[in-house]
Amino acid sequence: MEKAASALETQMLQVNIGPQHPSTHGVFRMNVTLDGETVVRLKPVMGYLHRNHEKIAEGASYLASMPFTDRLDYICSMTNNLGYAIAVEKLAGIEVPERAEYIRVIMAELTRLVNHTLLVGFLLNDLGAFFTPTLYAFREREKILDLFEAASGARMMCNYMRFGGVKNDFPTGFMEKLKEVIANYPRFLDEFERLLTENEILMGRCQNVGILPRKLAVNASVTGPMLRASGVDYDIRKVDGYSIYPRFKFRVPLGTVGDVYDRYYVRILEMRESVKILEQAVKEMPEGEVLSAKAKTGAKSPRTFRPPKGDAYGRIESPKGELGFYLVSDGTPNPYRYHVRPPSFVNLTILEDMCLGLKVADAIIILGSIDIVLGEVDR
Amino acid sequence: MLGPGLLKGMAVTLKQFVESYTKKGSIFTIQYPEERREMPEAFRNFPILVYDEDPENPRCVSCDICAKECPPRCITIVRDRDPNGAGLKKPKVFDIDVSVCMSCGICEEVCPFDAIFMDKDFELSAYDRMESLNFHKEKLLRPNSYFHKIRPTDAARIDANLKAKQEKQAPTPPSGTTT
Numbered sequence: 038m039e040k041a042a043s044a045l046e047t048q049m050l051q052v053n054i055g056p057q058h059p060s061t062h063g064v065f066r067m068n069v070t071l072d073g074e075t076v077v078r079l080k081p082v083m084g085y086l087h088r089n090h091e092k093i094a095e096g097a098s099y100l101a102s103m104p105f106t107d108r109l110d111y112i113c114s115m116t117n118n119l120g121y122a123i124a125v126e127k128l129a130g131i132e133v134p135e136r137a138e139y140i141r142v143i144m145a146e147l148t149r150l151v152n153h154t155l156l157v158g159f160l161l162n163d164l165g166a167f168f169t170p171t172l173y174a175f176r177e178r179e180k181i182l183d184l185f186e187a188a189s190g191a192r193m194m195c196n197y198m199r200f201g202g203v204k205n206d207f208p209t210g211f212m213e214k215l216k217e218v219i220a221n222y223p224r225f226l227d228e229f230e231r232l233l234t235e236n237e238i239l240m241g242r243c244q245n246v247g248i249l250p251r252k253l254a255v256n257a258s259v260t261g262p263m264l265r266a267s268g269v270d271y272d273i274r275k276v277d278g279y280s281i282y283p284r285f286k287f288r289v290p291l292g293t294v295g296d297v298y299d300r301y302y303v304r305i306l307e308m309r310e311s312v313k314i315l316e317q318a319v320k321e322m323p324e325g326e327v328l329s330a331k332a333k334t335g336a337k338s339p340r341t342f343r344p345p346k347g348d349a350y351g352r353i354e355s356p357k358g359e360l361g362f363y364l365v366s367d368g369t370p371n372p373y374r375y376h377v378r379p380p381s382f383v384n385l386t387i388l389e390d391m392c393l394g395l396k397v398a399d400a401i402i403i404l405g406s407i408d409i410v411l412g413e414v415d416r
Numbered sequence: 417m418l419g420p421g422l423l424k425g426m427a428v429t430l431k432q433f434v435e436s437y438t439k440k441g442s443i444f445t446i447q448y449p450e451e452r453r454e455m456p457e458a459f460r461n462f463p464i465l466v467y468d469e470d471p472e473n474p475r476c477v478s479c480d481i482c483a484k485e486c487p488p489r490c491i492t493i494v495r496d497r498d499p500n501g502a503g504l505k506k507p508k509v510f511d512i513d514v515s516v517c518m519s520c521g522i523c524e525e526v527c528p529f530d531a532i533f534m535d536k537d538f539e540l541s542a543y544d545r546m547e548s549l550n551f552h553k554e555k556l557l558r559p560n561s562y563f564h565k566i567r568p569t570d571a572a573r574i575d576a577n578l579k580a581k582q583e584k585q586a587p588t589p590p591s592g593t594t595t
Contacts, residue, residue: 101487104520169429176444183456190458190534196520204525208458232428235421336525339485 124351201332261358
């Protein structure tokens with residue numbers, strides 16, 4: 038009987054997952070070749086959301102690109118703003134006031150909380166726990182988005198950072214709300230972990246699935262929590278020490294196996310570290326201006342803002358990995374070249390290597406654990 | 417796959433379920449058209465043009481800076497002219513395309529005359545997508561009192577700035593024409 042089954046003539050099946058499939062986190066297509074249910078080839082197809090971001094920036098003033106960076110990774114607009122602002126500040130040699138640095142760190146770490154919370158929620162969606170964990174995540178995110186809205190005026194498309202500071206200071210009553218959110222966050226994380234971390238189904242589905250070996254991760258220039266889940270200690274907040282991160286005490290959580298479960302757990306631990314940074318930043322925050330007088334005139338009339346000739350690469354540890362902006366200036370109000378190094382795009386390139394030999398359902402959660410946002414992948 | 421971890425998780429969902437009925441503030445959704453959130457003062461959605469007394473003479477001098485700086489270029493301004501063809505310091509056409517505007521607020525930031533500000537109104541849907549989404553000057557003009565109503569702190573600050581500027585200038589600035 039068994040012999041007869043193996044003698045059956047079978048053929049590979051090609052399946053397109055996406056581009057409009059809830060598990061692909063946007064308009065992303067996975068062209069999968071299947072042998073039964075096992076993935077033997079996986080070709081990522083992207084570009085459906087391409088909107089010419091880099092070329093538009095070359096025709097616009099430096100400031101006019103700031104709201105467009107919000108739309109790269111639309112979950113973490115604050116860190117996108119920060120990355121771009123740091124690149125331009127490097128290019129033009131602008132100093133940032135002390136208080137603005139603290140505001141930036143607070144906003145960046147809140148963004149990290151938002152991103153990781155949402156990612157864990159959506160990863161559970163991909164696993165089949167439909168929308169209960171996601172909505173718990175959304176509920177916590179809502180509190181932080183309210184803070185963003187009070188400070189910057191928009192929940193998601195913040196457009197808050199400026200070259201040499203931030204747009205405006207925190208409004209009155211903001212710090213109290215911020216402290217409340219920070220104080221309550223560990224409680225939410227505890228509850229979230231009680232719901233998920235030791236769940237047998239989650240462990241069964243995620244452990245030893247989609248292992249990314251250390252060496253391959255480094256060779257593929259994977260960054261962010263994905264890289265750290267594979268056990269490589271590389272966090273740009275520590276390596277570069279940009280902004281005022283060296284002042285804060287925090288640890289960089291590392292994974293051991295590099296599977297989906299590690300990627301999940303590294304993010305949970307990272308959120309706990311972010312809460313620590315936030316607590317320190319709120320405590321030490323000085324008074325003062327948030328945008329120096331010189332930078333204010335630059336923001337008021339973007340056409341007069343002409344960085345000297347040269348180029349600069351500014352990078353930050355965005356929640357998804359290394360977010361870099363490479364700018365070339367020719368002394369005019371527009372950048373001559375503007376390039377984005379998006380973390381989710383680079384991390385996505387390794388998808389096939391992690392999925393080969395596994396089942397289709399595993400490919401879905403591996404994609405979920407990479408943490409992509411198509412706005413950033415396609416630009 | 418039943419185990420202690422699974423049961424612990426179920427206890428969490430059960431707690432959430434019970435709390436949604438018993439604990440105040442655990443439900444985040446609101447019944448939208450009847451119930452409304454109070455927007456923070458910084459909230460921005462779509463630009464308006466502010467005038468002081470006469471809607472025929474808005475603060476806008478049609479300098480075109482906002483139109484040039486607008487990242488998606490959704491503002492169209494044509495300068496008004498007197499019968500002799502000399503340019504007046506006010507706009508004849510001031511159109512903003514709602515479908516293109518991305519609510520970034522750069523126009524407000526770059527305006528040197530404090531004429532354009534972000535409104536909080538977000539219910540701007542319309543039945544057709546061409547003409548009714550292209551807002552003309554008449555639809556954009558709002559009195560300063562409206563601006564005071566939606567954003568009291570900003571309005572007070574800007575009024576003080578304007579007053580200081582006026583006092584600094586010559587007692588009677590020549591009104592009217594530019595070339």
